Amino acid sequence: MTGPVQENILSVQGLSVRLCGENGTDILRSVSFDVPSGMIVGIVGGSGSGKTTLGLAVTGLLPAAMERLSGRIIYGGRDISGFSSAEMRVIRGAKIGMAFQEPMSAFDPVMTIGAQIAETVLAHEAASGPALRERVLAALRSSGISDPVRVAAAYPFELSGGLRQRAMIAQAIVCGPNLLIADEPTSSLDIDTQGKVLDLFKELRCSLGLSIILITHDLGVVRRTADRVVVLCRGSVVEQGDVRQVLTFPHAVYTRTLLEAEMI
């Protein structure tokens, strides 16, 4: 008898990215990892290890200065690595949601939060009037915001850091994606607020059936939130596996160094 098949919502296979130009440096070197459906996978590594580049490569948003040399990106069983920018636009935001480190710079300062989340819906679907408004309020509510009407009417600068981050998560989930990529989503928050936002990720995983890639430099965030971890060092995966296993019995010297740095 065989056990249940654990399908992967995302599988990155041999992804290499380098800076364009004759002496282009390698930014990602044959990176491979899977995101099993319904799991939270932490991508951890020091500054400049390529974490953000990895998220951008998966969503087809590599900066012009970088090129993908090789690798397959299998999303929902389909290889999307050859997709055009128009095809990627259909997936990005709707199927793969994204949340970034600094909501203050990601949100337009002169538009209300509600109008910006509505714009995300309208980029993918025809909706209007009360139905659109309810979609926006429901996403804010799902993100743990108890007074969604006030938050929807607010401008980004009027909200606390924690509320802005929740609003950004609302924007990332409003179209009902099945994969969320969150890049340093809690780095700008105080420790208490950080814990609450990380708990929100775990709730969303259960309530919406989301799979999540959690990009962070902080092993504490991974330990608290993720099921699996991928350790990146200068563009290469040095170790990956079950969080408890990797953080309790690290094989790579680099993982041990990260763990030691945590104790200082």
Ligand SMILES: Nc1ncnc2c1ncn2[C@@H]1O[C@H](COP(=O)(O)OP(=O)(O)OP(=O)(O)O)[C@@H](O)[C@H]1O
């Ligand atoms: N637009 C760009 N043009 C040129 N080089 C870049 C660009 N963006 C990033 N890099 C370089 O690519 C490498 C990986 O950067 P990346 O931002 O992916 O790292 P990171 O792990 O996210 O770091 P951090 O923890 O500081 O966010 C770094 O050496 C960085 O200097």
Ligand SMILES: [Mg+2]
């Ligand atoms: Mg980064």
